[in-house]
Amino acid sequence: MFPELKNKIVLVIGSSQGIGKAVVETFLNSLSVVIAADITYDCDKLQTIDKRYFQIHLDISRETEVSELSQQLIENKMVPDILVDVAGISTMDFLVNSQTSDFEKTFQVNTRGTYFAMKYFTKAMIDHNKKGRIIVIASQAGKNGYRGMSAYVASKHAVLGLIKTAAIETAPNQILINAVCPGIIETEMKQRERVEGGALRGMSAEAVRQEDISQVPLKRTGTPQDVANVVLFLASPLSSYMTGQAINVTGGMTMH
Template sequence: MFPELKDKIVLVIGSSQGIGKAVVETFLDNQAKVIAADIAYDFIELHAVSPKYFQTHLDISQEAEVLALSQQLINTNLVPDIVVDVAGISTMDFLVESKTSDFDKTYQVNTRGAYLAAKYFTNAMIAHGKKGRLIMIASQAGKNGYRGMAAYVASKHAVLGLVKTLAIETAANQILVNAVCPGIIETEMKQRERVEGGALRGLSAEEIRQEDISQVPLGRTGTPQDVANVVLFLASPLASYMTGQALNVTGGMTMH
């Protein structure tokens, strides 16, 4: 628990399931004021679930929606102290057989979405004098290559480039920008990837799962909470001298 996070305003983008849901719950446990934004929510205006928990619709790939949410947060005195961008999608296919439309769709959410979130919410922080934190959920796919995932791999490499650049540009404003690079995390998206990736390779989803486990030195795949714990660390006073970093949460699978 970090008492310093009490009543801090935390915007979590991509929050309805998996890692995003765990991040929301972790900040609520630390008594922060959390705004959960996700394409799955119907509320265009902020919907108060409780005095410290709000939900709102957001398609992170749409600039008009990101701008509108940024303005809404300014108008309601809810400019975030911490922004966590978890939103991401993946497609499965070998590069030479893949659809250009799938590549474009993945980039729209994973990379363009990260760019838009960084641009508008960081601008709001700067305009209101907030010495904030921006935390991007990238992936170990931002450091390695993986068969059947060219669009996802490329998009997450690009996210790390955005993080490194923005960290330099906002250092004078004392806004810290970092990334978390999860490995194999047990989420709905990972379960779908095993089915689709297995079909590409002639393997069952269970065979892919066993292969996943075999690649992790710690002998298990990760949980959304494993990732949320590192997000919490980056948002806490313990990480006050860190910016431009990409922290692995991979059980030792990726070590660079």
């Protein structure tokens, strides 16, 4: 789709399902070289899937693992031109009943993990004089509040603060840092949230799904590909005058 992305090295963190899987497939279709990192993979060294596709295990919440992956890519002359951080988790409970451990776990992955990825891979890009792109999958929950999701909402608000600050700091290096804020996207995580959130509210998962649709002006929920398309735009030359932005992909549900 964008010839400029051919042979660009793209690291996708959180790549095994949902939005991350769609992002991987989209960049492979663009003839990029894709490194897919995910906690579910069992290979500690880069595993070649084919000549343009590699997989590796990564727990983004562990700083040592992020640092070691950065060093491994440097040693293999595979410093990313583009980083896409999709990794994220959610927990469901009302604030007064919530567990502190769930709050901390959510921040460890969503916020600390994003911080680690941005810290180490931005440094690698700068050290190797790469005018790169960093794209973080945040959420419309980084702009709004949602019942039963205090930890997730707070973590995504923090992520947007990180990308704004980092975008200012890396602008002199021509490293553009932006976030994508998906709305209601049909993923495995969303399906689980409907079950757990519905139980909190005395609703079936199907009733929650219908409520979801009713809140979207376009009258449909999103697909992982809807999000991957915007990621591709942010990685492309078409977004060369954009940094520090948080772009909604919500079907009109969030407009700010």
